[in-house]
Amino acid sequence: MGRYFGTSGIREVVNEKLTPELALRVGKVLGTYLGGGRVVVGKDTRTSGEMLKSALISGLLSTGVEVIDIGLAPTPLTGFAIRLYGADAGVTITASHNPPEYNGIKVWQPNGMAYTPGMETELESIIDSGNFRKSPWNEIGKLRRADPREEYIKKAVGMVHLDGSYTVVLDTGNGAGSTLSPYFQRELGNKVISLNSHPSGFFVRELEPNAKSLSALARTVRAMKADVGIAHDGDADRIGVVDDEGNFVEYEGMLSLIAGYTLRKFGKGKIVTTVDAGFALDDYIRPLGGEVVRTRVGDVAVADELAKHGGVFGGEPSGTWIIPQWNLTPDGIFAGALVLEMIDRLGPLSELAREVPRYITLRAKIPCPNEKKARAMEIIAGEALKAFDYERLIDIDGVRIENDEWWILFRPSGTEPIMRITLEAHTEERAKELMGKAEKLVRAAIGRA
Ligand code: MG
Numbered sequence: 001m002g003r004y005f006g007t008s009g010i011r012e013v014v015n016e017k018l019t020p021e022l023a024l025r026v027g028k029v030l031g032t033y034l035g036g037g038r039v040v041v042g043k044d045t046r047t048s049g050e051m052l053k054s055a056l057i058s059g060l061l062s063t064g065v066e067v068i069d070i071g072l073a074p075t076p077l078t079g080f081a082i083r084l085y086g087a088d089a090g091v092t093i094t095a096s097h098n099p100p101e102y103n104g105i106k107v108w109q110p111n112g113m114a115y116t117p118g119m120e121t122e123l124e125s126i127i128d129s130g131n132f133r134k135s136p137w138n139e140i141g142k143l144r145r146a147d148p149r150e151e152y153i154k155k156a157v158g159m160v161h162l163d164g165s166y167t168v169v170l171d172t173g174n175g176a177g178s179t180l181s182p183y184f185q186r187e188l189g190n191k192v193i194s195l196n197s198h199p200s201g202f203f204v205r206e207l208e209p210n211a212k213s214l215s216a217l218a219r220t221v222r223a224m225k226a227d228v229g230i231a232h233d234g235d236a237d238r239i240g241v242v243d244d245e246g247n248f249v250e251y252e253g254m255l256s257l258i259a260g261y262t263l264r265k266f267g268k269g270k271i272v273t274t275v276d277a278g279f280a281l282d283d284y285i286r287p288l289g290g291e292v293v294r295t296r297v298g299d300v301a302v303a304d305e306l307a308k309h310g311g312v313f314g315g316e317p318s319g320t321w322i323i324p325q326w327n328l329t330p331d332g333i334f335a336g337a338l339v340l341e342m343i344d345r346l347g348p349l350s351e352l353a354r355e356v357p358r359y360i361t362l363r364a365k366i367p368c369p370n371e372k373k374a375r376a377m378e379i380i381a382g383e384a385l386k387a388f389d390y391e392r393l394i395d396i397d398g399v400r401i402e403n404d405e406w407w408i409l410f411r412p413s414g415t416e417p418i419m420r421i422t423l424e425a426h427t428e429e430r431a432k433e434l435m436g437k438a439e440k441l442v443r444a445a446i447g448r449a
Contacts, residue, residue, distance in 0.1 A: 004127060005120035007298060007414040009106030011095050014048040018103055020055035023093075026105055027059020029126045030089060031141075032133040037088035038066045040081045042073030044094040044176040044235045047201040048103045053093050056105065057143065064135035067143050072199060074176040074236035079112040079329025080155075081148040094176070097208040097233035100201060113303035113328035149180055153187050159326060160337040162189055162344045166227040169242075170336075171195040171217040174203050177236030181333045185230075188337060193224055207233045209240025209319060211248040222246035228339060228349055232332045237299070238319040239332035241339055243349040251317045252277070253356040256284035258321060258335070261342040262313040263288045266325055272305045272314035274298070275400045276409055278424045283357045296397035297411070303328045360431040361424045364439055368419040368446045373412040375449035376419065376442070380410050384441050388434075406430060408438055419446065 004010055010026070012018035030039065039060055043049035049072075057067050068085050070078065075092045082090040088110055095102035107115040107123070115123070126132070135141070168190045172178040178197040185192045195217060196204045206213040209231040221229040221242050229242030241249045249257075259271045259281060268289030273281060274297045282292045293311065295301040299322065302314040306324045314322040320330045323338065343349055368376055381399045388408070390401035398411025398420075406425040413420055421438050425431040 002121055002124040004124055005117075008096065009104050009114070009120075011098060011102060011104035013101055014052070014103045018052070018105075020051055023052040023055035023105065024059040025127055026123075027056040028063055028132040029059075029123050030091070030107060031060045031063025031065040032126050032131070033123055034065060034088050035133065036064050038068065038085065040068045040070060040078055040085055040087045040090040042070045042075075042078035042081070042090070042092055044074070044092070045072060045174060045178070045199040045201045046095065046100060046103050046234070049093050049201070052103055052105070056091060056093065061141035061143060062135060063133040063141070064139045065141045067141055069143060069145050070148055071145065072176060072179050074180055074232070074333060075106070076237055076327070076329050076331035076333055077148060077152055077180055079108055079327050079331065080152050081146070082108060082110055082112060083327075084148050084151055085146065092235060094235040096235050096237070099207075100203055108329065111307060111328050113307060114300045116300055116304060149183070152180065153184050156184060156326070156334055156337060157187050160188060160341050162340055164344055165189045165191065166340060166343065167191045167193070167224060168340065169193045169195060169217060169220045169224060169226045169229040170197070171205070171214060171229065171231040172197050172236065173205055173207050173209075173232060173234060174198055174200055175207065175232060175234035175236060177232035177333060181230070181232060181236060181336060184333055185336060185340070188340060190340065193220065193226065195220060203234070209233060209238060214240055214242060214248055218242045218246040218248060228343060230336045230339065236332045237330040239321065239335040239339070240319050241349070243353055245350040247350065247353075249349065249353050251319055252280050252361070253353050253358070254319065255315050255317050256281045256356045257342065257352055258338060259290065259313050259315060260285050260288050261338065261346070262323065263290045264345075265341070266312050268312075270309070270311035272302050272311045274302065274316050275394055275397050276411070276422050277317045278361060279359055279407065280357050294394060294396070299330045301397075359424045359426055360428050361422070362431050362435045364421040364435060365413075365418045366421070366439065366442050366446065368412065368417060370417050372446055372449040373419065376445045377410070377412060379445040379448055380442060384445055387437060387441055406434055408434060410438070410442065
């Protein structure tokens with residue numbers, strides 16, 4: 001991780017670390033890196049969005065880049081607009097699911113996937129050099145405003161077909177999804193009830209979709225006897241789902257269901273997920289002709305694997321789904337259409353959710369100073385793992401050991417001074433026993449690091 005870019009672009013408190021000056025510099029840097037061309041810029045609903053966007057656009061224009069400002073736009077719409085307008089990059093001003101005082105800058109490639117850590121490192125070296133491209137007066141970039149929503153809806157509607165019409169409660173969390181998701185669901189032929197759709201930058205609920213933050217959505221689904229509840233985070237690259245009985249469908253279960261559905265819809269093949277995803281996915285999709293490939297944590301790693309080696313679907317157990325037949329940008333809005341199509345073909349979501357195998361997942365966080373993380377991981381990966389009777393080891397991101405009965409993932413947090421342990425087993429006793437052992441091992445490793 002570099003000085004400016006973290007695990008998911010720049011994400012900082014506004015006017016403290018993320019100032020208009022930094023946004024201006026990022027604009028100049030990106031224009032310098034691209035050496036001209038065209039860039040699409042969108043922002044979410046945060047109160048600081050317009051300020052940061054204007055600064056970033058100024059920087060881009062000064063390097064001779066043509067800017068297409070699509071205004072208030074969820075991340076997936078920016079990803080879509082890059083290809084629509086033949087742009088060389090896209091930028092989203094968003095802090096995703098973080099609190100309202102945060103904002104961020106995330107950069108996208110022409111194929112819709114996010115900039116890789118390697119590309120971000122190149123941008124950082126230009127920031128540090130201060131060596132920016134400067135256009136003469138007659139070559140300063142032009143600014144154009146555009147609204148790609150109609151094209152998005154038209155194309156997306158053409159990829160999904162519903163025989164029936166459903167009642168959908170949509171909680172967009174006062175985020176950028178408010179400007180697209182409800183209209184899209186209506187165009188699919190559904191009856192839409194919108195919650196938290198006022199795009200004010202003041203968030204009524206916590207932006208991360210989970211059982212707690214979506215309690216109002218769950219109550220509304222029950223009260224309205226709706227078929228499904230759909231929620232997004234602030235930039236709508238993620239989806240959270242409530243079933244027709246008003247229960248939040250756990251992420252692991254939803255990931256399995258939708259991966260299985262894409263195999264039915266698009267044909268057999270690879271399903272890409274991350275090292276922190278559980279066994280339910282493997283067990284659920286195997287009979288459907290799917291094969292699971294695991295990558296590092298994060299949507300960039302999933303998109304990268306899909307871009308390089310192909311696959312039917314990519315998803316993280318955080319509700320971040322990539323449908324490569326559509327785009328390599330994670331898209332919670334298009335994901336919503338697939339959920340509806342799955343219900344249309346296979347039946348009520350509450351019944352489908354009961355078909356997914358359920359295992360016991362336990363998570364623990366153990367304090368670990370950042371400077372000790374690397375050494376502690378070495379100790380864990382080395383001798384300490386002898387303590388477990390495992391069959392396979394995956395070390396692409398942290399260390400995951402597994403056999404057919406359980407798996408344990410040891411992984412240092414990218415943003416906090418903690419070491420994470422995630423594990424899964426078939427029974428609660430076994431899970432607790434493994435966690436006891438794993439925690440002891442990690443504490444001892446940190447102590448010796
Ligand atoms: Mg997000």
